[in-house]
Amino acid sequence: MANNKILVIDDTTVVRVKVREMLPPGNFQVLEAKDGLEGLKLIRKEKFSLIMLDFLLPKMSGWEVYQEIQAQPDLRKTPLVVMSGRKEEVTEKISEPFEHFEFLNKPFDQKQLISSIKAAMAKAKQPRNQPVTVAAATQNGTNGTNGTLTAQFPNSQAEIDALNQKMAKMQSEIDGLKKQLTQVVAFIKQKMK
Secondary structure (H helix, E strand, O other): OOOEEEEEEOOOHHHHHHHHHHOOOOOEEEEEEOOHHHHHHHHHHOOOOEEEEEOOOOOOOHHHHHHHHHHOHHHHOOOEEEEEOOHHHHHHHOOOOOOOOEEEEOOOOHHHHHHHHHHHHHHHHOOOOOOOOHHHHHHOOOOOOHHHHHHHOOOHHHHHHHHHHHHHHHHHHHHHHHHHHHHHHHHHHHHHO
């Protein structure tokens, strides 16, 4: 009996069969869905070890299925591999780095498939921070001061510091680009004279 139940949601039969054939035999029970609606019904009915989700699907898009999964605390813990032949379709909706799922570019080979499954499993085990709401802070008798929130969410200060560093780096890159743009404009003006 297979100990890992995998759901492959893809409108292309070739991809669904390819995933089934590339997985090590005997370890996996693969269920298939040919559209987002069918896939979501199976997700709500069964408990899966892994969900492989195409981003462009009929009836209900992969983006909509992804949002449904993220809205359910018990489903968010399920390892997820998002598949697409065009990564930019995914990055238009979800910015990189992808923290809560692994991306698999189509077409793929067995090594890429296994690697993305392992990465998705690892990402699913990482703790997720719940959004901090003002109501939650005031219910706990605080006025929302940083010290109290840091005590309640110990990783938040490190995350804030990391974001501030990223913002400073981005600002310096923007400043550099502005300088380059000014130089290019000056050069073009000079050539037009």
